[in-house]
Amino acid sequence: MTEAIANWMNEALAGFLPPELIVFLVSMIPILELRGGMIIASLYGFNLFKAFAICILGNVIPIPFILWLITPVFSWMKRWKIFRPLVEKLESKATGKKSEKIRKASFWGLLLFVGIPLPGTGAWTGSLIAALLDLDKKRSLVAAILGVLLASVIMALISYGIPAIIDLFV
Secondary structure (H helix, E strand, C coil), X not given: CHHHXXXXXXXXXCCCCCHHHHHHXXXXXXXXXXXXXXXXXXXXXXXXXXXXXXXXXXXXXXXXXXXXXXXXXXXHHHCCCCCHHHHHHHHHHHCCHHHHHHHHHHHHHHHHXXXXXXXXXXXXXXXXXXXXXXXCHHHHHHHHXXXXXXXXXXXXXXXXXXXXXXXHHC
């Protein structure tokens, strides 16, 4: 699904924005994040180091804002009847089954949650969980950034390594 959304974003924005900015913006968007950015960067033919730099930067920028600002923003939004159901849904999703594992493992749990590119994981969700569980913000920031670095290595292997191996045999 991430690949389909990333391809759609690329097609929708290709005529208006330079490829580097598209990859950067896709890497910032929840759900797509670095996973989508690396896929698009490989489709554009970016070299691996350029893809790393753009995708990591795009994926890391939202983390401190989520960690330090999401709980006050959620508190403010809950005062409005129209936003309350959305906030409560996001909070219950973020503090569900996955969150207890992160709370127990703290630093390493958050790092792995952000770093292993599976559906429902990533920097946005990991930072949201850390903020809502009131984990130490500085340690959470470091864990989330290291998780993004881990995700970038995994996605580089998928986006760049597998096609290179296939090219060897074709």
